[in-house]
Amino acid sequence: MAHDEPTDAPESGWRRETIARLALGGGLLFAGGWAYLALRLVRSAPRQASRAIRTGLRPGAIGRAIRTFPMAFLFRGRGREVVALDRRCTHLGCRVRASSGGDQLLCPCHGSRFDRQGKPLRGPATRPLRRLRTSVDSRGEVVIHVED
Numbered sequence: 001m002a003h004d005e006p007t008d009a010p011e012s013g014w015r016r017e018t019i020a021r022l023a024l025g026g027g028l029l030f031a032g033g034w035a036y037l038a039l040r041l042v043r044s045a046p047r048q049a050s051r052a053i054r055t056g057l058r059p060g061a062i063g064r065a066i067r068t069f070p071m072a073f074l075f076r077g078r079g080r081e082v083v084a085l086d087r088r089c090t091h092l093g094c095r096v097r098a099s100s101g102g103d104q105l106l107c108p109c110h111g112s113r114f115d116r117q118g119k120p121l122r123g124p125a126t127r128p129l130r131r132l133r134t135s136v137d138s139r140g141e142v143v144i145h146v147e148d
């Protein structure tokens with residue numbers, strides 16, 4: 001008995017087309033999933049961007065008066081140490097400024113106040129201003145390191 005060859009009936013063409021479409025859709029979903037995961041991985045990678053603020057000041061030129069730079073305050077603390085504070089308010093990031101007497105640091109956005117050590121005196125900010133690292137460059141001048 002001779003075996004009949006499968007015919008190219010319209011129903012089998014429809015099946016092949018459906019399977020091909022499903023395979024294509026699955027492949028696109030798979031590739032999209034990997035692209036999404038790769039994007040999330042890149043975005044969640046810790047950023048270690050650091051900016052250096054060249055103050056142009058020798059350590060001996062830094063006194064008790066607060067010097068204001070675009071991203072930081074710089075002054076000499078009680079223990080004669082050089083203090084650098086991040087000017088970004090710990091509430092929502094507005095730029096903090098020094099009071100006229102220089103005894104407090106004030107946020108113009110929602111009224112937070114900090115003492116000279118960056119400790120919050122009045123909210124809504126509850127966390128202290130960030131202390132920044134300083135170093136002395138090859139010219140003998142203080143550099144402030146701001147990290148994101």
Ligand code: FES
Nearest residue numbers: 089091092107110
């Ligand atoms: S951003 Fe400073 S108090 Fe809100």
